[in-house]
Amino acid sequence: QHQLQYTEFWQARTGLTFGVERILFNRQSAYQHVQVLQTDAFGRMLTLDGLVMLTERDEFVYHEMISHPALCLLPRPRRVLIVGGGDGGTLREVLRYSEIEQVDLVEIDEVVIEAARTCFPELSIAFDDPRARLHVADGVAFVREAAPATYDLVIVDSTDPVDFAEGLFGESFYRDCARILTDDGVLVTQSESPFDYTFQASIQAAHAMLGRIFPRVHMYLAHIPTYPMGLWSFTLASKRLHPVEDFDPEQAARRLAPFADRLRYYNVELHRAAFALPSFVRRLF
Numbered sequence: 496q497h498q499l500q501y502t503e504f505w506q507a508r509t510g511l512t513f514g515v516e517r518i519l520f521n522r523q524s525a526y527q528h529v530q531v532l533q534t535d536a537f538g539r540m541l542t543l544d545g546l547v548m549l550t551e552r553d554e555f556v557y558h559e560m561i562s563h564p565a566l567c568l569l570p571r572p573r574r575v576l577i578v579g580g581g582d583g584g585t586l587r588e589v590l591r592y593s594e595i596e597q598v599d600l601v602e603i604d605e606v607v608i609e610a611a612r613t614c615f616p617e618l619s620i621a622f623d624d625p626r627a628r629l630h631v632a633d634g635v636a637f638v639r640e641a642a643p644a645t646y647d648l649v650i651v652d653s654t655d656p657v658d659f660a661e662g663l664f665g666e667s668f669y670r671d672c673a674r675i676l677t678d679d680g681v682l683v684t685q686s687e688s689p690f691d692y693t694f695q696a697s698i699q700a701a702h703a704m705l706g707r708i709f710p711r712v713h714m715y716l717a718h719i720p721t722y723p724m725g726l727w728s729f730t731l732a733s734k735r736l737h738p739v740e741d742f743d744p745e746q747a748a749r750r751l752a753p754f755a756d757r758l759r760y761y762n763v764e765l766h767r768a769a770f771a772l773p774s775f776v777r778r779l780f
């Protein structure tokens with residue numbers, strides 16, 4: 496009974512294999528194959544079209560790192576837009592701040608939300624917060640129609656740049672994000688592994704597009720054991736604030752204080768460290 500395994504293939508024959516104890520959720524949606532597996536080493540694991548989105552054991556790294564660097568950089572973040580993120584993990588991190596007044600979350604696939612509601616209550620509980628507004632819609636269309644200067648922060652918590660997620664790595668989407676952000680606004684997007692050659696060209700292209708739209712574009716890194724190659728990147732594009740030079744550690748520490756003991760990865764010291772890039776990553780841009 497211990498022979499079931501699941502492999503996310505990164506290349507034709509190279510990937511990461513998980514021991515599977517049970518299949519907890521298994522549904523083909525209008526967009527993708529949504530599965531939740533009980534694994535032996537990483538607890539429950541959500542996959543979309545066979546790609547690992549999160550595991551119970553290491554989701555904190557991704558969700559803290561896609562949220563807190565920008566939220567601690569911004570002087571007064573109040574309104575946030577999350578594009579994707581239907582599992583609720585990013586939403587949970589954003590809602591930790593009492594000064595956040597409203598978070599719109601735009602998820603294209605309601606089956607992802609259902610999988611999270613069924614199998615990841617510790618994440619999807621965030622949907623019950625009165626400050627959260629859930630929209631089952633296409634993120635590209637949502638940002639096109641949103642009013643100017645509405646959000647202090649836009650977080651793109653997407654899958655890989657393929658299929659219907661490709662638009663979330665495109666120039667017109669980024670232009671709309673810039674338009675709906677306030678004057679100090681910040682955009683953060685997940686940007687794949689710097690070791691990954693599959694998406695290197697599209698990530699470099701996305702970085703260049705952001706550079707044409709935002710005065711500042713910075714990549715930062717975190718270790719995520721269950722994602723391809725284990726080293727992951729995020730890209731922070733900003734209209735004014737420099738993510739390290741304008742970062743005020745005292746302001747950040749004050750803001751984190753009410754929940755700092757619940758964070759498992761991000762802290763004020765790590766903020767600076769995350770933006771220090773290995774030389775091979777610097778040379779990519």
Ligand code: AG3
Nearest residue numbers: 546547548580584653654655
């Ligand atoms: N967003 C997915 C990051 C991409 C993972 N790629 C992969 N496994 N090939 C995660 C959503 C969690 N809120």
